[in-house]
Amino acid sequence: MKRITLRSPGGLDRLELIEMLDPGPPGPGEIRVRLHASSLNFHDYGVVSGRMPTADGRIPMSDGAGVVEAVGEGMTEFKIGEHVVSCFFPGWLDGPPPVSDFSTTPGDGVDGYAREVVVRPATWFTRAPTGFSHAEAATLTTAGLTAWRALVVNGRLKAGDVVLVLGTGGVSIFALQLAKAMGATIIATSSYDEKLERVRALGAGYTINYRQHEDWGMRARDWTGGHGVDHVVEVGGPGTLAQSIAAVRVGGHIALIGVLTGRAGEVPTGALMAKQARLEGLIVGNRSQQMDFVRALEAMDLHPVIDRSFGLAEMADAFRYEESGAHFGKICLEF
Amino acid sequence: MKRITLRSPGGLDRLELIEMLDPGPPGPGEIRVRLHASSLNFHDYGVVSGRMPTADGRIPMSDGAGVVEAVGEGMTEFKIGEHVVSCFFPGWLDGPPPVSDFSTTPGDGVDGYAREVVVRPATWFTRAPTGFSHAEAATLTTAGLTAWRALVVNGRLKAGDVVLVLGTGGVSIFALQLAKAMGATIIATSSYDEKLERVRALGAGYTINYRQHEDWGMRARDWTGGHGVDHVVEVGGPGTLAQSIAAVRVGGHIALIGVLTGRAGEVPTGALMAKQARLEGLIVGNRSQQMDFVRALEAMDLHPVIDRSFGLAEMADAFRYEESGAHFGKICLEF
Amino acid sequence: MKRITLRSPGGLDRLELIEMLDPGPPGPGEIRVRLHASSLNFHDYGVVSGRMPTADGRIPMSDGAGVVEAVGEGMTEFKIGEHVVSCFFPGWLDGPPPVSDFSTTPGDGVDGYAREVVVRPATWFTRAPTGFSHAEAATLTTAGLTAWRALVVNGRLKAGDVVLVLGTGGVSIFALQLAKAMGATIIATSSYDEKLERVRALGAGYTINYRQHEDWGMRARDWTGGHGVDHVVEVGGPGTLAQSIAAVRVGGHIALIGVLTGRAGEVPTGALMAKQARLEGLIVGNRSQQMDFVRALEAMDLHPVIDRSFGLAEMADAFRYEESGAHFGKICLEF
Amino acid sequence: MKRITLRSPGGLDRLELIEMLDPGPPGPGEIRVRLHASSLNFHDYGVVSGRMPTADGRIPMSDGAGVVEAVGEGMTEFKIGEHVVSCFFPGWLDGPPPVSDFSTTPGDGVDGYAREVVVRPATWFTRAPTGFSHAEAATLTTAGLTAWRALVVNGRLKAGDVVLVLGTGGVSIFALQLAKAMGATIIATSSYDEKLERVRALGAGYTINYRQHEDWGMRARDWTGGHGVDHVVEVGGPGTLAQSIAAVRVGGHIALIGVLTGRAGEVPTGALMAKQARLEGLIVGNRSQQMDFVRALEAMDLHPVIDRSFGLAEMADAFRYEESGAHFGKICLEF
Structure with missing residues (x-):
């Protein structure tokens, strides 16, 4: 299994693709997700470019979409095989915004989704819209x-x-x-x-x-x-x-x-x-809004415009393409 | 010019098609409208069937759609030739509902639109959606x-x-x-x-x-x-x-x-x-909401489902058809 | 330490005051609360009277107010000595109502607060208004x-x-x-x-x-x-x-x-x-609303009207007094 | 009867107290108001100081409070002797703001209330709170x-x-x-x-x-x-x-x-x-909001803080006092 690691002090040349340890089985209330896609945002660019300082070795990317591989004890919300997509503010479940910091935002305050497998509390994800590719689903988290x-x-x-x-x-x-x-x-x-x-x-x-x-x-x-x-x-x-x-x-x-x-x-x-x-x-939104949004996309059968996808190993190229401003809609990673 | 008159105490056999006097030119703030369509509602049925008592000689029908024939002094909202549709509560322009009575509702408290020409304050109408037939426009007022x-x-x-x-x-x-x-x-x-x-x-x-x-x-x-x-x-x-x-x-x-x-x-x-x-x-809505609604129908190019249209002289037949419950969507009058 | 237990099938004569086991220290995210008051509600009456069936041995009462005796690892919201009051729907933290059942409501789906000590997740409580007696604070939870x-x-x-x-x-x-x-x-x-x-x-x-x-x-x-x-x-x-x-x-x-x-x-x-x-x-509200409410009571220095208080051992008398309808405002338990 | 007139191009030394013609009796839908007070606002200052150009001869002041002297035909909202206060946007009765210009604002686009008598449509006023002095009432219109x-x-x-x-x-x-x-x-x-x-x-x-x-x-x-x-x-x-x-x-x-x-x-x-x-x-509000506001002031028996009042003839002094910044709360005119 692979992951991206961002070496201090950041920069597109400081992204490294390395082997990751298997995160093991999910604990109570957790799910294990096999990730297949992420998508690029201005916030991610701030982190990987080093403009927004983060911890050395951070796994970047806030957006993550994939398949539930295993569920922890007592988990009823998700089933094995279900497609899921990550949440930008994992602690903000519902209601008005609590604090506006990125201390729990994946790819910034905590490790993100430029990796092949993750184990996280189930509330860090919502289901993905039925019929969406993983790349399409990944665009929901932030943009x-x-x-x-x-x-x-x-x-x-x-x-x-x-x-x-x-x-x-x-x-x-x-x-x-x-x-x-x-x-x-x-x-x-x-x-x-x-x-x-x-x-x-x-x-x-x-x-x-x-x-x-x-x-x-x-x-x-x-x-x-x-x-x-x-x-x-x-x-x-x-x-x-x-x-x-x-x-x-x-x-x-x-x-x-x-x-x-x-x-x-x-x-x-x-x-x-x-x-x-x-x-x-406003900065993104809460988990409850994301669930409403997923439902709306299904009802309208509306799919996001993806300009181009890159592999995990080409992440720096993906951000360089974003820098060029030539894109139209979303740039994704698929792996 | 013709109009329908409802004889006391009401009933479908008490509807008469008669000649009407020319209402003359519009005064300041008024428009003269050549009406071409109306549509049937449960409220209209209450009036013409005699269940909801009204004045003897009342012109029924709350819905009216047609063309502006003349505009009064100082009128800038409407132009001659513009298609318009009537408002259910002419005095309720905006904000929350004032009183909930039908004392100024055309076809109930005051004369309605089962007639070929009317002169009314301009605020008793809004513009009709572009591309709508008069019958389609008439369905907006109430339903x-x-x-x-x-x-x-x-x-x-x-x-x-x-x-x-x-x-x-x-x-x-x-x-x-x-x-x-x-x-x-x-x-x-x-x-x-x-x-x-x-x-x-x-x-x-x-x-x-x-x-x-x-x-x-x-x-x-x-x-x-x-x-x-x-x-x-x-x-x-x-x-x-x-x-x-x-x-x-x-x-x-x-x-x-x-x-x-x-x-x-x-x-x-x-x-x-x-x-x-x-x-x-809720009972229908205000004029400002009707203007938003007209704009929405245009943006979506959404047209109402009209089951069948009748002539002004066939108004009793139209209501009998409504009584039968066989219809699907709206029943209209066109004239 | 004492607690009330409600014997099946309920009824005011089925309330027993018994010794309770010490619940021990709070775990991570939990607090241990020394309870000093509760208050009577129509919902509690439904439970203790047996009209709303509950588990045999249930500890009744949704309202509970007291003092934090100990805090679990990582607890920053509450401090030892702080006055707190319980939440009616412990799982409903913010946003619109999720499901409307009483499966996690203390004194109905789970044990309530007719007892002297409890260990619970901190989110099952909010702070009480400064300057409120425990009996006053207890009236906030439900009424x-x-x-x-x-x-x-x-x-x-x-x-x-x-x-x-x-x-x-x-x-x-x-x-x-x-x-x-x-x-x-x-x-x-x-x-x-x-x-x-x-x-x-x-x-x-x-x-x-x-x-x-x-x-x-x-x-x-x-x-x-x-x-x-x-x-x-x-x-x-x-x-x-x-x-x-x-x-x-x-x-x-x-x-x-x-x-x-x-x-x-x-x-x-x-x-x-x-x-x-x-x-x-509506049925009561969420934890976030309760925190707003506490702040409002403090700002207005507004205290609830308490008609009369009873001891824990007199709980049946308290409900009989409620049955009489003679009260004005709240009836409380203080212990 | 007196009025203030503002000579072009404005300035505190361009305010003149002159005799005014009797405006005569109110027409249908109008009321005749004997004005007794106004109050100073930043907007009025913009007009009288000449920073916001207005017509030569304009009667300044948006705020006006007084007593209904006569009512036009068909007037049921106000009675003779009733205390009333003016509206800042006379044409904005209810709902969201229409256009944001001052073309119908008294004391700017049209003549204001630095005068002893006025005849206006009744909708240009609301009732004043019971128990308010005219000066107190005048502070409601704008501030x-x-x-x-x-x-x-x-x-x-x-x-x-x-x-x-x-x-x-x-x-x-x-x-x-x-x-x-x-x-x-x-x-x-x-x-x-x-x-x-x-x-x-x-x-x-x-x-x-x-x-x-x-x-x-x-x-x-x-x-x-x-x-x-x-x-x-x-x-x-x-x-x-x-x-x-x-x-x-x-x-x-x-x-x-x-x-x-x-x-x-x-x-x-x-x-x-x-x-x-x-x-x-936001800029002030609509007539319906003013009516809610009047009712709220009565319910709370809340009276505005008036720093000082001047006579109509001392209007320039009043604005000079406002320029000094020494005031606390409202400066009024009483006449």
Whole structure:
């Protein structure tokens, strides 16, 4: 059995594929999972690149999907052979967010899922949607649940709402697909015309090349007849927030989920107030929301867009591909 | 120009088609609408059958759809030629319900839309969904908005939820279509196997012949793995509520919208309490909700199921057809 | 050390005070609590009277309050000497209600708190409000949290709301005190004029002797200028629900928390629908809500009304006193 | 009869007290109000100081309170002699905010209440709380309703919540009083120790001199045991937001209602996201909320803190006093 280990102080050249010890049988309340896939997120990149310091020898990757190989005593929730997917905040089962740290997040505060086998408490996983490949299932843990919570839990999305998604990363494409499947109208941005074509094929009603149109927020608003959009899935942060505020309707909702353009910057708070809009930060979600999300994907038979998959040994290449920005949707690991 | 008049004390044989006076041009804030369709509801039946007393000479029908022929001074919301549909509670523009009476409901407290032309304040109408026939638009006023409010406004429906609809009347079929289009899973009941086939074709995942299975509520719950359904669209009332409570999940939602089986009866309140469920009454909705609903139908390109249309002169026949219970979805008037 | 044991098949004469074994030290994640008080609830009465069958030898009582004597390994939430109070649903930590059964409820599905010492997982308790006696703290578990969830969690009570409470039992008096302290206006009923005097002293703005006025619901509504009350704390069930529906405003809220008048009966569902009201069942609440509730009581310095306390050996007398209906507020055990 | 007129281009020296024409009797749906008081807000200051341009000759002041002198035909909501208070957004009766402009706001887009008599549609007013002076009532329109909506409508304040208010202006003191009366715990800041003493007398549990402690947000959080505050009433804007974010709990709420420190500036969006907090802009509220608010003030017998009152002729002095920052609570005009 293999695992990835991240040597201090991090960096894509500090990822090593090594043999791992067999974790043994699951104890009471635990399951043993044969992992087959993970997927790449901005948070994982922060860890493996060394920007977010972690322990020497850490096994990276928050997302993990696979098959239950054995169940501990008294386990009734999962059966052997069942497909499961990991949780980003294993201790956050339900209710509002407790603390916002990554001390128990796999691939950050504790070892993650770049490995072939793991034994963990059953509550660290949920079942995967029926009919999903392991790679598809792995995209739910971080990107998928973030999109779901932004739009459905916090946003209380309803059919007919207009949703603005920024760029074509994993969260944005997942948000586009979810919103479209629930009856919303989508506006999407990108700096690549060919990507805009692809989001139109996925159902976006209006697209804007933000490189060509720096006033993309105002353009989004104009397209809605001046009313403004109901939701913005804000993955950019300070560099995009002013246009997101320009785009949103009076009383609208901006889900603040990204720091791609930085962690602080000039924000037109007066405009946010004048719009009487809600800017709500969120980081992924809880286990109960993930179970709702799994059920929703099954009911809609909605599968995430996977751009490309790499093997466990090619993990550094996978992150280099992510760095290039050429992808559309999710990059996965399959093993 | 023609109109229907309902002679006291009501009854299907008391409907007369007569000439109407031209209502003249619209005043400030008003529009003149050339009506082309209406649709039949249980409430209309109560009025025309004489069970719900109304004024002698009343023009029946709450639903009305047509084309704006002229606009009053200062009117900016509607343009000549625009397609519009009437509101059930003309004075209830937004917010929670004010009083629950029908004193301003067209076709009950005031004259309704079984006529060819009407002049009314613009706020008594909203725009109709683009691409809808007048008959389709007419179904929104009462049945459509009831289904929308039950599931989306009060129910906060999300993808993956399981919705139980009772029978195949206008509200139930509209609820089924809406829920399906928003990613829900549907359970439907009927006493006719051929109607159950039709609801399966519309996307119901599970169907129950309630004549053959008196424990249909328990069967619905069993089909969800014992978890129970998230929402019940309760059009029956006391005669069906016990089974609806059996079907609903702990913490679930029953939208109480109908009195088909009576206005009072034995209810297992202890079971409702044990389920920690929410039984919420509602009567149609407000104008702002209708505008959201119109936008949603356009975004989803969702059209209501119309069983059959009759002419204005055949209105009594239309209600007799409704009495027969043979219909599936809405019965309309077109003129 | 003593404990009460309930001999099959139950009955007030089947309660025995016996010696108990020392439960030993707490294991990891556990605390050892020296119990000093409990309080009587309708649910406890169901168990000890034998109406709700339980295991032979069961230790009754869901409510328990006392002092932490020892903490298990790794315990950081509680310290030795801290005052704590038990949770009704020990497995329901946060979020919406899971299943509605009593299989893990102390004093029903598992042993309760009519004993001097217990070792339990720490999550089976929360801290008690600072400055509360143990008897006062014990009233929170069932009656207090029920009132809190009815009004604050489900009811989203705001200042100025009008709350109708029925009778003068523990939940009703707690609801009255909470609502008053949060700025609401109270209407209360009783069949005893002297009790009505006492609720007026606690802040009720209007009182009705329901024995003298069978139309107490209509009277409550009239007192609000015909508008209706915002919330009813419905402890009666089918025998009182018709008047509660008469009392509630359009769009109002009835918290269905009691079965004092039975588990099923005639309900005017048509009137509930016409009122567009929400009838929502609930059974106590979760641990997170209990922690919010504790904090609220401290902030308001609000103490429950305790009618009378009995010793552990007088438990049967305590329930006989409850049977008499003479009490006002809570009956407690102190030991 | 007198009125104030504001000459272009504005400025405190451009306010003139002149005779006004009698507005005559009210038309249908209108009331004639004898005004007796107004109160000063930051928005009024923007208008009269000329920073927010308005029409030449505008009558300033959004807040107006007085007595109904005459009612138009068909008026049933108000009676002659009834005390009323004006609405900030006369066209926003209920539901979510429509557009966020001041085109119909009295004292900005249309003439305000610095005059002795006005005739207006009845919906431009609500009744005033019983037992309030006109000056007290006048404080509700802008400052009071802003505090109410921030905490109760948007914040869904519950007893036990911790509320942080910034400074001792009208909105902050109103928020403090409301929150305290509803069972919350208050933290307040000021740069004057003597004002901090006064807020403690009003019930603040903890106070911070923000001049002496630039890390006041962190101090507020520390005082809550590191948990953070539930609500911040953010009247400052960019200059205070970083500390407000430091103060708020994970999943907490910041009501963005002020621009005292500017309309744009550096904001730590990464910290807001990490806190998973909700930053929600708002501008005053709707008429239905004002009616709820009036009822709440009556139920709690809560009266606003008025620092000082001026006559109509001393309006410029009143604003100069406001400029000085020496006040605590509201500054009023009485006439």
